[in-house]
Amino acid sequence: MKLLLHTSLIVLLAVTGTVSLRRSRWRRELAPGLHISGIRDAGGSYCQKRDTCCPGREDSCTVPYLDTICYCDLFCNRTVSDCCPDFWVYCLGIDPPISIQKACVYHGQHYPKGATYRENCNLCTCANEGKWHCEQNPCLINQQAIDTINEGNYGWTAGNYTNFWGMSLDEGIQYRLGTSKPPSSVMNMNEIHVNMDNDILPSYFNAAEKWPGMVHEPLDQGNCAGSWAFSTAAVASDRISIQSMGHMTSALSPQNILSCDTRNQHGCRGGRVDGAWWFLRRRGVVSETCYPFSSLSGNEASAPCMMHSRSMGRGKRQATTNCPNEYYSSNEIYQSTPAYRLASNEKEIMKELYENGPVQAIMEVHEDFFVYKSGIYRHVPIMDGMPENYRRHGTHSVKISGWGEERGRDGQIHKYWLAANSWGRDWGERGYFRIARGVNECEIEAFVVGVWGRVSMEDVARKK
Numbered sequence: 001m002k003l004l005l006h007t008s009l010i011v012l013l014a015v016t017g018t019v020s021l022r023r024s025r026w027r028r029e030l031a032p033g034l035h036i037s038g039i040r041d042a043g044g045s046y047c048q049k050r051d052t053c054c055p056g057r058e059d060s061c062t063v064p065y066l067d068t069i070c071y072c073d074l075f076c077n078r079t080v081s082d083c084c085p086d087f088w089v090y091c092l093g094i095d096p097p098i099s100i101q102k103a104c105v106y107h108g109q110h111y112p113k114g115a116t117y118r119e120n121c122n123l124c125t126c127a128n129e130g131k132w133h134c135e136q137n138p139c140l141i142n143q144q145a146i147d148t149i150n151e152g153n154y155g156w157t158a159g160n161y162t163n164f165w166g167m168s169l170d171e172g173i174q175y176r177l178g179t180s181k182p183p184s185s186v187m188n189m190n191e192i193h194v195n196m197d198n199d200i201l202p203s204y205f206n207a208a209e210k211w212p213g214m215v216h217e218p219l220d221q222g223n224c225a226g227s228w229a230f231s232t233a234a235v236a237s238d239r240i241s242i243q244s245m246g247h248m249t250s251a252l253s254p255q256n257i258l259s260c261d262t263r264n265q266h267g268c269r270g271g272r273v274d275g276a277w278w279f280l281r282r283r284g285v286v287s288e289t290c291y292p293f294s295s296l297s298g299n300e301a302s303a304p305c306m307m308h309s310r311s312m313g314r315g316k317r318q319a320t321t322n323c324p325n326e327y328y329s330s331n332e333i334y335q336s337t338p339a340y341r342l343a344s345n346e347k348e349i350m351k352e353l354y355e356n357g358p359v360q361a362i363m364e365v366h367e368d369f370f371v372y373k374s375g376i377y378r379h380v381p382i383m384d385g386m387p388e389n390y391r392r393h394g395t396h397s398v399k400i401s402g403w404g405e406e407r408g409r410d411g412q413i414h415k416y417w418l419a420a421n422s423w424g425r426d427w428g429e430r431g432y433f434r435i436a437r438g439v440n441e442c443e444i445e446a447f448v449v450g451v452w453g454r455v456s457m458e459d460v461a462r463k464k
Helices: 002-016 025-033 074-078 087-092 143-151 169-176 227-243 254-260 273-282 346-356 457-463
Strands: 062-065 068-071 104-106 109-111 116-119 122-126 132-134 156-158 309-313 316-319 340-342 359-366 372-377 393-407 413-420 432-436 448-450
Antiparallel strands (some): 062 068, 116 122, 393 413
16 A cells, blocks of 8 residues: 555656645644644644545545544645645655655654744754753752752741743742832831830740731732832831731722822832831721722733722821722721831831731742741851853842741741731641741841831720
8 A cells, every 4th residue: 555655746746846736734733733832733643544545536535633624635745735644654664755864853742843832831842853852041940959958957948839830930939929129218217115124035936826817817919119118018018017006907908009109100010118107197098898909910001090998087087099909898098197217127016916916018039938838937158059041039038927947857936927928828827827936047137127006095986
């Protein structure tokens, strides 16, 4: 059968002497098949499974191929464009044309020039001479770094997060952080010193245990570079809840801040915490239930502001529009007093936490923090020998809600802060992380602020 078909093909070519333009569908269909999500199978058995190779031209001599068809008749070979991958070997008993033989190989399958696949955050393309050319971007999930951390004695473990897989380190810095460092005038503002009075603080403290039902769970900013708004809303929610003795426990809306605080702020493209506190004091924020997070990413402009407020006198404000959530009617505005900066002193931060509730901190996030899974985090400089683009870092803001200490494998006592991140409950220790305390790890003790909610006895009575 194969010899007969081969002979027929030679006769056909001798008689016509032309190249048919009949079916170039395979070539056109293959190019769009170069998906970001993965490579498409251009190898395999097709004519062989059909168990028939057709002489001459027979348009029905086809086999399903990817999202189109390929042909097993002799006419397909005139364009080398729409034959099934196994046509030459199975139907003709010959090696495929040179252009097919030089296809790239991936997991035992052959792929044509121009085919692509993704290896984590890098796109690989089948180029000339059957070679894959891959981008060399540092990826947010670096398996070598994860293995190095877990095999060492660093006091914490690393892990792979599916929602970070496929992102480059640059994208992680760009979309998962979003706090700009305050200007020098703010960084140098006077610190509020806490009177210690020889107080003895416990070795372990968790604000959620002291004020049950008043300290809110970690948030999830997604790929919106809005930690400046999320950490502000988180701390304000807890402080107002604690100060109102549990009568005003609404979680405040980060989206309200992201969309409406536009004074030198950039929504999901980043912003400053001092500006967020100014907005909370002067304009006020509604609850998360009233104004839910819209999940925009950092490469998109923030959604337009859908909540405005007006003065009611005596420093209070009221929303002028209904909630974006049409199923929720309470559009009450929550406000705070001006934020105050704490001294960069471990004990004073601890006492503020112990007496008044969670505080906000700015920290520097390095490449290894993204893969933190559990334990007491300390930055591990495992990329020091790599090019600079593997050692990126950016500014982030978080909520500190407690502290503690534990004995490490080295037999030493290690102190830590307990902090809530805004990367969802699936990251870290159910959305929290522990970080070394008392040594200004990642500059987390350099700029810490607290705030008082604007809560009156009238507000408390009204909520009872």
